[in-house]
Amino acid sequence: MIIECNSCHSKYQYDESRFDGKPSKKIKCAKCQSVFEIHNPSAPAAGLDKKDETHIGRPKRLDEQTAQAPIPEDEQKSTGKQSAAMALPEGKRLSLAIIDGPDAGNVFRIEKPRVTVGRSGADLTLNDSEASRQHAAVEIRDTHYLLHDLGSTNGTLVGGARIEEATELQNHSEFQVGSTTLMLIVTDEA
Numbered sequence: 001m002i003i004e005c006n007s008c009h010s011k012y013q014y015d016e017s018r019f020d021g022k023p024s025k026k027i028k029c030a031k032c033q034s035v036f037e038i039h040n041p042s043a044p045a046a047g048l049d050k051k052d053e054t055h056i057g058r059p060k061r062l063d064e065q066t067a068q069a070p071i072p073e074d075e076q077k078s079t080g081k082q083s084a085a086m087a088l089p090e091g092k093r094l095s096l097a098i099i100d101g102p103d104a105g106n107v108f109r110i111e112k113p114r115v116t117v118g119r120s121g122a123d124l125t126l127n128d129s130e131a132s133r134q135h136a137a138v139e140i141r142d143t144h145y146l147l148h149d150l151g152s153t154n155g156t157l158v159g160g161a162r163i164e165e166a167t168e169l170q171n172h173s174e175f176q177v178g179s180t181t182l183m184l185i186v187t188d189e190a
Helices: none
Strands: 002-004 011-013 024-028 035-039 092-100 107-110 114-118 136-141 144-149 156-158 167-169 174-177 180-188
Antiparallel strands (some): 002 011, 024 035, 092 107, 114 136, 136 144, 174 180
8 A cells, every 4th residue: 555644745655564463553754754554454444434535644546556565653663663683584585686777687586684785895896986995885674675875975765765764665665875776676585
């Protein structure tokens, strides 16, 4: 499902299974940092008639693709809670495809739960003078994929905006490190 921030109207893809049976969840926008509530479309909507179901704060089902997802408040780095211990998901193959920049066309297979990206001394080394040595990291926590900026000079961008906190990626999410654009690809193991 697609949800929309009440403040800046950024749209995010959100997996409905993450409601864990709860009728609603509070989410922090990765772009403007405001907190808003989203409602489980599977839960009964108390006090709403059918015409009101799409008011701001309710999930919106749109066909638009989004690059990033917000992190639920109970999974944010600032609270010290994480969705799961770092581990690769069973039955899935994860890769980072370089889709733009000096190394365009290369694909890096993720084989451990934390992968660093940068100009030198990183797991995925880029031939990009605009990237910091240790620029960003992707952490895999089973089916949650988190992108962290590692204090880089030029920042790590998702959807054209510099990230300040851990940002959740989805399959086919794009992010920019220096002048390089990368895409997370999740496929089933053959």
